[in-house]
Amino acid sequence: MTYKVLISDPLSEDGIKPLTQAENIEIVMQTDLTPEELEEKIVDFDALLVRSGTQVTRSVISKAKNLKIIGRAGVGVDNIDLDAATEHGVIVVNAPNGNTNSAAEHTMAMIMAISRNIPQAYHALKNHKWDRKKYVGVELRDKTLGVVGLGRIGAEVATRAKGQRMNVVAYDPFLTPEKAEKMGIGYGTFEEVISQADFITVHTPLLKETRHMVNAKAFQLMKNGVYIVNCARGGIIDEDALYDAIVSGKVAGAALDVFEEEPFVDHKLLELPEVVATPHLGASTIEAQEIVAVDVSHDVLRYLTGDTVKNP
Ligand code: NAD
Numbered sequence: 112m113t114y115k116v117l118i119s120d121p122l123s124e125d126g127i128k129p130l131t132q133a134e135n136i137e138i139v140m141q142t143d144l145t146p147e148e149l150e151e152k153i154v155d156f157d158a159l160l161v162r163s164g165t166q167v168t169r170s171v172i173s174k175a176k177n178l179k180i181i182g183r184a185g186v187g188v189d190n191i192d193l194d195a196a197t198e199h200g201v202i203v204v205n206a207p208n209g210n211t212n213s214a215a216e217h218t219m220a221m222i223m224a225i226s227r228n229i230p231q232a233y234h235a236l237k238n239h240k241w242d243r244k245k246y247v248g249v250e251l252r253d254k255t256l257g258v259v260g261l262g263r264i265g266a267e268v269a270t271r272a273k274g275q276r277m278n279v280v281a282y283d284p285f286l287t288p289e290k291a292e293k294m295g296i297g298y299g300t301f302e303e304v305i306s307q308a309d310f311i312t313v314h315t316p317l318l319k320e321t322r323h324m325v326n327a328k329a330f331q332l333m334k335n336g337v338y339i340v341n342c343a344r345g346g347i348i349d350e351d352a353l354y355d356a357i358v359s360g361k362v363a364g365a366a367l368d369v370f371e372e373e374p375f376v377d378h379k380l381l382e383l384p385e386v387v388a389t390p391h392l393g394a395s396t397i398e399a400q401e402i403v404a405v406d407v408s409h410d411v412l413r414y415l416t417g418d419t420v421k422n423p
């Protein structure tokens with residue numbers, strides 16, 4: 112029996128070798144499908160592999176008569192309709208560990224970029240402007256980093272921030288005093304954490320409870336001149352409220368890798384000099400992309416050939 116696997120987002124070629132080298136797997140890689148084309152295409156596939164670009168909607172799942180498994184090469188499964196998948200007996204696996212390090216490193220790069228105005232100064236210099244006064248930054252040492260969501264990536268960011276001699280305080284509903292003590296960090300409620308912090312970085316999934324958790328009310332509680340970082344999911348921060356908070360001077364700078372709607376190219380936030388942005392690059396390293404593709408490929412292969420998934 113041959114199983115058909117559709118790959119609809121760019122995945123590492125080395126990473127998908129477990130599938131390309133398997134005898135009973137036929138792979139179709141098509142990464143430019145419109146939503147309508149995907150609905151037509153998916154009909155006789157046994158498995159679908161995606162990153163965050165493909166929206167695996169109820170409509171897509173209901174058209175996929177042979178679909179058995181959806182593999183998400185990454186962490187967030189918010190681009191997949193999980194209820195619809197469950198109703199249709201389709202299992203969803205992700206690769207939650209493979210990009211933790213890359214996402215944490217990207218977050219630190221963003222924190223350092225906004226604290227020292229590196230992208231803005233680079234842009235000015237490339238435009239032949241030598242302006243040293245305009246780009247005076249702030250040190251990280253002895254500043255407080257508020258981490259909202261202390262899971263895999265949040266914890267790695269906290270550890271790295273301590274290496275920069277920052278004080279770290281975290282809010283996570285599952286954070287215990289014992290874990291905080293072991294990590295050498297403080298903890299508190301969401302309100303306590305955001306009101307103490309000089310830099311705030313969010314690392315939660317996008318859920319009903321976390322959508323717009325950083326909103327106009329939250330900005331009011333923050334210190335004047337706070338810096339905001341989002342390398343988790345667009346939608347955790349209310350973008351309109353962030354815009355107002357930057358324009359009012361409450362927020363000194365924001366570093367954003369993810370957006371409520373992606374691609375994100377024409378938005379008022381991008382017009383603000385205080386905003387540093389990257390196009391969802393947190394997991395975009397050779398290493399992370401290979402690991403997540405290997406992890407989901409192994410799981411998809413195991414499942415299609417009658418074994419159990421590991422979802423590492
Ligand atoms: P994780 O599941 O390990 O951690 C998430 C943490 O958020 C958990 O500890 C959970 O308890 C906590 N949490 C849940 N609800 C919360 C709430 N209401 N308030 C505070 N904390 C809450 O996930 P992770 O692997 O650390 O990933 C974190 C986020 O980063 C996800 O949204 C993921 O999709 C995203 N991500 C983005 C990129 C990127 O390319 N930018 C790369 C990898 C992951």
Ligand code: MLT
Pocket residue numbers: 162163184185186187188210391393394395
């Ligand atoms: C993730 O949730 O893993 C990230 O969005 C990374 C990605 O797949 O681009």
